[in-house]
Amino acid sequence: MGTELTYGEAAAAGYDRTFAHVSARFVPALLRAARLASGMHVLDVATGTGLVAEAALAAVDPTGHVTAADISPAMAERARARLGDAPNVTIALEDGQSMSFPNESFGAVVCGLGLMFFPDPTRGLAEFRRVLRRGGRVAVSVPTTATRTYDGPVFLALARHAPPLAEATTRMFSLGDAAWLGTLLDDTGFRDVEVATEVQRFEKPSFDAYFEPYERGWGTAGQAYVALPDEGRRAMREEVRRSLGDTGGPIEIDVEIRFASGRR
Template sequence: MTTELTYGEDAAAGYERAFAHVSTHFVPFLVRAARLALDARVLDIASGTGLAAEAALAAVGKGGHVTAADMSPAMAEKARARFAGTPNATVSIENGQSMSFPDESFDAVLCSLGLMFFPDPAQGLSEFRRVLRPGGWAAVSVPATLERSYNGKINRAVARYAPSLAETNARFFALGDEAPLRSLFEGAGFGDVSVATETHRFEFSSFDAYFGPFERGGGSTGQAFLTLAEEQRQAVREEMRREVGDTGGPIGIEVDIRIASGRR
C-alpha cells in the first residue's frame, strides 16, 4: 500500500482536476506579496504543474523570465507542456533545499503551497535567500489549519486506514501558525517579513462535485484514497459527507491560507 502523499505520474495527471482552482485562487496574493515587476527574473520553486509560474509570467511581461522548478519529474513534465512555445519560461527539476542556481540569480522567489513539504523548511528558505538578488523578495503560501483546509480532512480520514499517512498530513499544517512562520523567515535572514491570512469559501453544487475528483484519483490525496479497500473508501466518503454537512444540495468549503514574504 502507498503510505506517502507523493506526486508521481498519476497524482500529477489529476492534480489540476482536483486542486488547481484552489491554488489558482490564492496565487494572486502570492504574486503581490513577492512584489513582481516588469522584466523581473522569477523562480517558482515547488512549481507543480506551473500555475503560479504562469501568473508570474503575466506579471513580468515579455521582458521578464520565469523558471518553474519542481523535484517531481512528473510535475515538471506537466509544466513543460504548459509552457511549450513560451520563450521566456523554463522548467527544471530541482530540490528546493539544494538548488543548482548560482547565487543572486533571481529578483523574486515564489513557493505556492509547497514549503510545508520540505523536510527542512528553514534550509529551503535559506536557499531562497541565496538565489535572490539583494533587495529581492521571497513569498510563500501554506495552509493555515486542518479544520479550514480544502483536502486536509480527506487526508485525515484516509490516514485512519493508512496510519503512516498521519505524519504526512500533520506536516501539511506544520507551518500554519503565523508566529513560527514569521520566525522561519527571520531566521533565514529575511527582512521586512510579513504574514497575512487569506480566506475563501469554495462553493459546489453538490458533495459529488467536491469529492468526485479525489474519488477518481486526483492529486496525491486521490491517489492515497485509491489505495484503500472498497469498504474503507466508502467509510471515508461517508465521513466526509458528515464533515461537510451534506444534505443533497450545494456545499461550501472554507479555506484559510497564510501568505508570508520577506526581503533579502
C-alpha cells in the same frame, strides 16, 4: 502503502482537475507579496503544474524571465505542457532544499502551497535566500489548518484510515501558524517580514461533485484513497461526508491561506 504521499504521473495528471481551481485563486496575493514587476527574473519553486509560473510570466512581461522548478519529473512535465511555448520560461528539475542555481540568481523567489511538503522547510528557505539577489523578495503560501482547507477533510480522514500516511498528512499543516511562519523567515535572515491571511469560499453543487475527483484517483489524496481496501474507502467517504455537514444540497468550504514574504 508507503509512508509518503505520491507526486508521480497519476497525481500530477489529476492535480489541475482536483485542486487547481482552488490554488489559482490565491496566486494573485502571492505575487503581490513578492512585489513582482516588469523585467524581473523570478524563480517559482515547487511549481507543480505551473499555475504560479504562468501568472508570474504575465507579471514580468516579455522583458522578464521565469524559471519553474519542481522535484517531481511528472509535475515538471505538466508545467512544461502549460508553459512550453513561452520564450522567456525555463523548466527545471530541482530539489528546493538543494538547488543548482548560482548565488543571487533571481530578483524574486515564490513558492505557492509547496513549502509545507519540504522535509526541512528551514533548509528550503535558506536556499531561497541564497539564490535571491540582495533587495529581492521571497514569498511563500501555506494552508493554515486542515479544517480551513479545501481538501483538509479528505486528508484528515486519510490519516485515520491509512495510518502510515498520518505523519505526511499532518506535516501539510505544520507551517500554518502566523507567528511560527514569520519566525522561520526571520531566523533564516530575511528582513521586513510580512505575514498575511486570505480566506476564499468555494462551493460545489453536491457532496458527490466534491468527492468525485478523489474517487477517480486524481491528485495525491485521490491516489491514496483508491489504494485503500473497499471497506476503508466506504468508511472514509462517509467520514468526509459527515465532516462537511452534507444535507444533500450544495457544499460550501472556506479556505484560509497564510502568506509570508521577506526581503534579502
